[in-house]
Amino acid sequence: MIKIIYGLIVSALMALLISCGSDNISSERVPNGVFNGVLAGEDTVVLVWDNTAHVLATDDSQLEINFTVSRLSSTGNNSDVTTRHVTGHGRKYDSNNDTFSEITISGSFTHTDMNTTFxxxxxxxxxxxxxxxxxxxxxxxxxxxxALLDGTYLIRDIGGLMVIDDMGIISGSDNNDCEYEGDVEIPDPNINxxxxxMTVRNCSxxxxYTGLGTLDQSIDTFMFSMINTERLLQYNLQR
Incomplete structure (x- = not known):
């Protein structure tokens, strides 16, 4: 699946509020992983790695958030629950008009040993x-x-094939004459x-591009979102 109609690029400055009071700069990061949720009433999957989040939306909205932890302060006595309050700003990209507009973000996420909610x-x-x-x-x-990723995939919605080999090398082309080559890296074998x-050639x-991907529960579908300075692309590959 490829979605380029509408997207968002966000740079977020996050104030970290946890239970050990301090005004020092924190090196803590947003928990890495795969998250299910809802964006503007639509089901979505969000991939987080190294303080960057990619949204895989079911409609034409996409989001990349870059989190920066800025400050520690006290919120309570429960050491098992960490709540981070978020403020930030960024830009919204509309590929129909090839324009950006400013946005702000606010809210929180709560982290425990079992899960994280945003x-x-x-x-x-x-x-x-x-x-x-x-x-x-x-x-x-x-x-x-x-080994799990190795295979030949159909590029859903636009057609064509993409191959990922047992070394993570990507090659392929789609029905719009786009040619793909690149590679996949695994930052942590214990996180999906x-x-x-990726480099895209021979088309508009x-x-x-750089991005994040994940295998679904069946391990037959590889979903990923990738971005550069001009656009966001989303793909749904099916074995």
Whole structure:
């Protein structure tokens, strides 16, 4: 599946509020993993790695959030629950008009040993708001490996084939004459997240892209979103 109609790029500054009081800069990060949730009333999957989140939406909305932890302060005495309150800003990209507009984000996420939940509000320049609610997916702690990913995939919606070999090398082409080459990296074999590095040639989507992907529960579908300075692309590959 490829979605380029509408997208968002967000750079978020996050104030971290946890139970050990301090004003020092924190090196803590948003928990990595796969999250299920709802964006603007639509089901979505969100992939988080190294403070970057990619949204795999079922409609034409996509989101990339870059989190930066800025400050520690006290919120209570429960050491088993960590709540982070989020404020931020960014840009919304509309590929129909090839334009950006400013947005802000606010909300929080709560982290325990079992899961993480997010409650975020995204506000555009017209003060229109979208809500994003997330919960850790049951597939988040599934293993990641090239052996699991290895295969030939149909590019859903636009047609064509993409091959990922047992070393993570990507090749393929689609029915719009786009040619693909790149590779996949596994940042942590214990988390169902894959980093995607792709070059697209011979079509209007030409460029170098980076993104995040995940295998679904059946391990027959590989979903990923990738981005560069011009656009966001989303793919749904089926074995």
């Amino acid at each position: 409650e975020l509000t995204i506000t555009d320049a017209n003060n229109s708001e979208d809500k994003l609610f997330l919960l850790t997916s049951s597939t988040s702690n599934d293993s990641a490996s090239f 997240i894959y980093q995607v590095f 989507l030409n460029g170098h």
